[in-house]
Amino acid sequence: MDSKQNLLVIIGPTAVGKTKLSIEMAKRYNGEIISGDSMQIYRGMDIGTAKITEQEMEGIPHHLIDIKEPSENFSVAEFQLLVRDRIDAIAQKGKLPIIAGGTGLYIQSVIYDYQFSDVPGDEHFRQQLEKKVKEIGNDALYQELVKVDPESAAQIHPNNVRRVIRALEIFHLTGKTMRDYQRTQKPDLLYNTALIGLTMDRENLYKRINTRVDLMIKDGLLAEVRNLFNQGLRECQSIQAIGYKEIYEFLDGKVTLEEAIENLKQNSRRYAKRQLTWFRNKMEVEWFDMTDVNNFAKKIAEISHYVEGKLQVKSNTY
Structure with missing residues (x-):
């Protein structure tokens, strides 16, 4: 029997439906969710990072959200340390740790026994x-x-x-x-991991991304970014995030608002493409196509069957 700790990981490109699935899995398998997004750690950056709302959480505990100020840096190594600590803490409560997010390198650093190089600086x-x-x-x-x-x-x-x-x-x-x-390090999986990837045909995914950006604008992204802008935040890791740097260009007078929104959509689509390429090249993922959004229940059943077989867990849903 595998003595490694069970871990469910849900990855995929932006806007594919990771948040919705993670909530469903947490309810089914008595889980708690750890954000696998390198930008949702920042306070006051809610709309542009598509941060889950309290209502959307449905009472499921979430970790590594709102733990840093936008002026602070955050490294892969720090993420690795924090997430592994959360995995242990969640497991000690008898619950299933679930990582959900789209920052591939960060997630890879957690689940594989990989030590970051101590190459000195110059x-x-x-x-x-x-x-x-x-x-x-x-x-x-x-x-x-x-x-x-x-x-x-x-x-x-x-x-x-x-x-x-x-x-x-x-x-x-x-x-x-x-x-x-x-x-050179040939890392092994540290956990008994069910690594689920969500995908979708490109046309539908890009439509969802464009719609999400429009909704972000409607929900107040401009005011959110202006607040950071007015604080004088400039040379920060957080402001390099998609959704913020494009609006900064508008606030700096370099582009019109319409151009900034179009740039945001284009950069988000390109990022989604890079995410998919990265996941497919770097991780052994069990992929599930979420194109048919009207058949979510059937897809949940497929994913649950895989999770239960991989992790030897039982669903709370009867």
Whole structure:
């Protein structure tokens, strides 16, 4: 018998339906949910991150939401530590830990026995890159990363300058890419993991993304971002998130509101595509197609059958 702790992980691109499924699974299997989203940790960033509301939680405990101020940084290593701690705490209560989210590298860091490289920093090199960003722009520096480490570049947004610089720094110091370090470690799954991926045909997914953005605007995204803008938050990890940087460009007078909204939709669609590519290349996932949203009950039954077989658990639903 496998002595590893049971863990249910629900991944997939933005707007595919992870939140709804996670609630259903938590109710069925007496679970608590840990957010696997690197931006929902920030307080005051609710609309743009599609953060679950208290009403949507339906009484299910949620973890790693609203734990940081937007001015604070947050690393993969910190996420790994916090989530593993939550998994243990939830399991000790006799409940099933469920991770739901779309930040692939973060989730991968938790479920695999992978230690982050202790590659030292090179302050002088980093300062050179920071200066270069100001001269040539984010995208040009990102293209330098694409040339030397396309795999890392594929899961780092061009505007996440801090991570782009760190990836280039590692390559500069070692001659190896970040992915090379992962490959040499050959990590094993730390938990008895049911890794569920949700997918959807592209046309329907993109429609859902566009609709979600329109709803975010209607629900007050502009006011939410303006509040951060008025606090003087600029060079922060949080503001690089999709949904915030586009509105910042509008508030800076660089684009019209209509252009900002269209950029937000386009960036969200591109991000969804990158998410799917990353998950398919990096993780052994059991995929479920959620295109037929009107047949949710049937899909729940399929997923439940898989979870019960994989984790040897019984449903509370009779």
